[in-house]
Amino acid sequence: xxxxxxxxxxxAERAHPDLSTGKYLVMWQGPQHPGITGNxxxxxxxxxxxxxxxxxxxxxxxxxxxxxMERRLWMQNFPLVCRIAVPEPDFNEYCYATALEExxxxxxxxxxxxxxxxxxxxxxxxxxxxxIGGQAGAFGHGTIAQWSVTMRDYVLxxxxxxxxxxxxxxxxxxxxxxxxxxxxxxxHVLDVLKTVEKNLDDIxxxxxxxxxxKLRAEGLGYIPPEWIDQYGITGPNAxxxxxxxxxxxxxxxxxxxxxxFKMITGTKSDAYERAKLRLLEMYQSISLLRxxxxxxxxxxxxxxxxxxxxxxxxxxxxxxxxxxCTRGEYGFYVVSDGSDKPRRVAVRGPSYTHAxxxxxxLARGTNIADIAGxxxxxxxxxxxxxx
Amino acid sequence: xxxxxxxxxxRYGAWNWHDQRPDxxxxxxxxxxxxxxxAWLRDSEGYRxxxxxxxxxxxxxxxxxxxxxxxxxxxxxxxxxxxxIDRGKPLMDSIHLLWGQxxxxxxxxxxxxxxxxxxxxxxxxxxxxxxxxxxxxxxxDFDSLAYSDATYAERPGRVTHDPAAHMKAELYPEVAE
Numbered sequence: 001x002x003x004x005x006x007x008x009x010x011x012a013e014r015a016h017p018d019l020s021t022g023k024y025l026v027m028w029q030g031p032q033h034p035g036i037t038g039n040x041x042x043x044x045x046x047x048x049x050x051x052x053x054x055x056x057x058x059x060x061x062x063x064x065x066x067x068x069m070e071r072r073l074w075m076q077n078f079p080l081v082c083r084i085a086v087p088e089p090d091f092n093e094y095c096y097a098t099a100l101e102e103x104x105x106x107x108x109x110x111x112x113x114x115x116x117x118x119x120x121x122x123x124x125x126x127x128x129x130x131x132i133g134g135q136a137g138a139f140g141h142g143t144i145a146q147w148s149v150t151m152r153d154y155v156l157x158x159x160x161x162x163x164x165x166x167x168x169x170x171x172x173x174x175x176x177x178x179x180x181x182x183x184x185x186x187x188h189v190l191d192v193l194k195t196v197e198k199n200l201d202d203i204x205x206x207x208x209x210x211x212x213x214k215l216r217a218e219g220l221g222y223i224p225p226e227w228i229d230q231y232g233i234t235g236p237n238a239x240x241x242x243x244x245x246x247x248x249x250x251x252x253x254x255x256x257x258x259x260x261f262k263m264i265t266g267t268k269s270d271a272y273e274r275a276k277l278r279l280l281e282m283y284q285s286i287s288l289l290r291x292x293x294x295x296x297x298x299x300x301x302x303x304x305x306x307x308x309x310x311x312x313x314x315x316x317x318x319x320x321x322x323x324x325c326t327r328g329e330y331g332f333y334v335v336s337d338g339s340d341k342p343r344r345v346a347v348r349g350p351s352y353t354h355a356x357x358x359x360x361x362l363a364r365g366t367n368i369a370d371i372a373g374x375x376x377x378x379x380x381x382x383x384x385x386x387x
Numbered sequence: 388x389x390x391x392x393x394x395x396x397x398r399y400g401a402w403n404w405h406d407q408r409p410d411x412x413x414x415x416x417x418x419x420x421x422x423x424x425x426a427w428l429r430d431s432e433g434y435r436x437x438x439x440x441x442x443x444x445x446x447x448x449x450x451x452x453x454x455x456x457x458x459x460x461x462x463x464x465x466x467x468x469x470x471x472i473d474r475g476k477p478l479m480d481s482i483h484l485l486w487g488q489x490x491x492x493x494x495x496x497x498x499x500x501x502x503x504x505x506x507x508x509x510x511x512x513x514x515x516x517x518x519x520x521x522x523x524x525x526x527x528d529f530d531s532l533a534y535s536d537a538t539y540a541e542r543p544g545r546v547t548h549d550p551a552a553h554m555k556a557e558l559y560p561e562v563a564e
Contacts, residue, residue, distance in 0.1 A: 058514070058515055064531075067531065102407075229435040231488050245460055251410065318413065319408075320456055331439070333454065344441075348456075385515075
């Protein structure tokens with residue numbers, strides 16, 4: 001068939017340096033390296049201290065989740081899905097549970113809508129707290145990492161109180177959530193939010209007004225706005241380039257349409273702008289959590305009735321459910337053939353494009369000392385690439 | 388029939404349009420027309436964002452169903468584009484010139500399903516399965532247990548129990564005896 005003329009994106013030019021000249025240095029950053037996000041590695045070729053070529057290598061954490069899910073009952077997959085994005089498991093639970101509910105025609109109670117929104121926003125805050133420690137650490141601010149990891153631990157305490165688990169919660173399940181609000185829980189949340197907010201003020205002062213951080217992060221890893229669609233960039237990486245996209249607004253899922261918040265965008269699209277934007281989104285999450293606590297129905301059921309999970313067959317069909325996680329569009333594509341197991345589950349994690357195509361392109365021409373800062377500024381989690 | 392559905396049917400012979408939700412639909416195309424239809428959807432219809440691409444092994448029909456999910460952010464609508472390719476000769480046009488990250492999805496599909504995308508950058512390089520010598524692992528007929536038994540040695544000193552008998556003995560020893 002004759003091709004119609006389409007606007008094409010030329011592949012990023014690679015250097016292909018002649019390594020036999022001895023002019024270049026090949027080095028691996030990762031998989032065990034403080035300047036890498038999780039279990040992945042970058043194969044860097046440097047000319048002096050400038051990176052001329054970068055390849056992302058993943059697979060160190062591949063556990064075959066998508067294959068495993070095809071052989072387990074629908075409900076048996078919940079202990080698997082939360083492990084796909086370790087620091088942010090709840091988005092996996094939400095997307096998978098919502099996909100199942102949509103295919104099976106299940107509606108969830110009002111209280112579960114709010115508890116799910118609460119859980120996702122609290123997770124967002126915890127994940128950003130972990131990220132900001134990494135971002136500061138990549139530029140030599142180890143103290144900030146200690147502060148933020150402590151704050152994250154306070155948030156994990158809240159998850160433990162609500163769900164019984166600190167890291168993996170398995171709280172969002174089909175039909176609603178797994179448990180009700182413990183007595184006195186929201187007062188604990190409000191106390192922690194106050195502490196975190198105070199700590200964020202300190203971080204803002206120490207990190208974002210620091211001359212070294214500004215000098216190194218400003219202009220680093222500039223993402224042109226035209227790359228956003230070309231590379232499928234989402235989340236803060238896209239919003240820092242001035243693109244108005246946030247699935248909480250665009251899809252209007254859960255209780256988000258009833259909450260008062262504005263989309264935060266930037267203009268400069270470099271590592272500093274992305275960091276600043278994420279800091280503002282942390283304050284925004286705190287505000288959203290307070291609104292949720294105010295507006296959430298305190299009574300009522302938190303979970304509807306489900307069929308027997310051991311014999312649960314979901315009608316044939318397919319759907320794609322997405323949510324705005326800290327890194328952008330997180331989605332589950334689920335296909336049912338009418339049996340008691342998924343026919344296919346494909347996970348769309350934002351790191352897939354950010355850590356591979358975008359990172360490889362941005363790394364070229366970057367000073368080798370800034371690679372770690374650049375990598376963290378894209379906020380990537382390898383497990384969602386490998387699944 | 389909506390405007391998009393009829394335009395896709397008229398221009399590219401699309402069929403089986405299905406509205407899953409107000410903001411999500413799916414459609415089927417011939418594989419030979421999929422590349423051009425995706426380019427048209429991107430350039431003329433505002434579906435500029437490629438969320439992901441993957442494949443489904445429909446072994447019963449002897450086809451791989453390729454799945455491209457696009458999003459029009461202005462209309463707040465996503466479209467899943469499907470096409471079937473022969474499972475015995477899994478070849479598909481590459482879309483790496485339409486989206487900058489598409490080559491990674493194609494590299495993954497080559498490794499996981501054995502689907503080739505001629506011309507796609509680094510499509511033959513290993514992605515997540517370093518040193519993998521077996522058949523593509525996401526195919527339905529890949530027997531992971533048989534592969535594991537044939538490839539990896541059992542560590543000495545491990546004991547395997549029948550779960551039901553073992554738990555019965557642990558929890559209810561008087562009955563087990």
